[in-house]
Amino acid sequence: MIIPYEQLDKDTLYNLIESYVLREGTDYGEVEASIESKVNQVKLQLKSGEAMVFFSELHESVTIISKGEFKALQSEEHQAQSFD
Numbered sequence: 001m002i003i004p005y006e007q008l009d010k011d012t013l014y015n016l017i018e019s020y021v022l023r024e025g026t027d028y029g030e031v032e033a034s035i036e037s038k039v040n041q042v043k044l045q046l047k048s049g050e051a052m053v054f055f056s057e058l059h060e061s062v063t064i065i066s067k068g069e070f071k072a073l074q075s076e077e078h079q080a081q082s083f084d
Contacts, residue, residue, distance in 0.1 A: 003053040020064045
């Protein structure tokens with residue numbers, strides 16, 4: 001389930017994004033970006049719709065996923081329902 005990031009408390013959103021960037025370990029090029037810089041980049045991705053806050057009912061957890069990851073999840077779910 002997608003959770004609109006605007007509905008999250010400012011501190012909750014920051015903590016979620018910070019946890020995400022620390023967990024991801026994404027390569028930001030030759031010069032390592034600061035945590036604040038990474039958090040700001042993810043905020044921009046949320047605002048542009050390239051990333052979204054996702055609640056997994058199965059895992060009872062919240063994370064940030066890319067639009068592509070969300071589409072893949074939808075496709076997997078659709079395929080699983082086709083076999084039922």
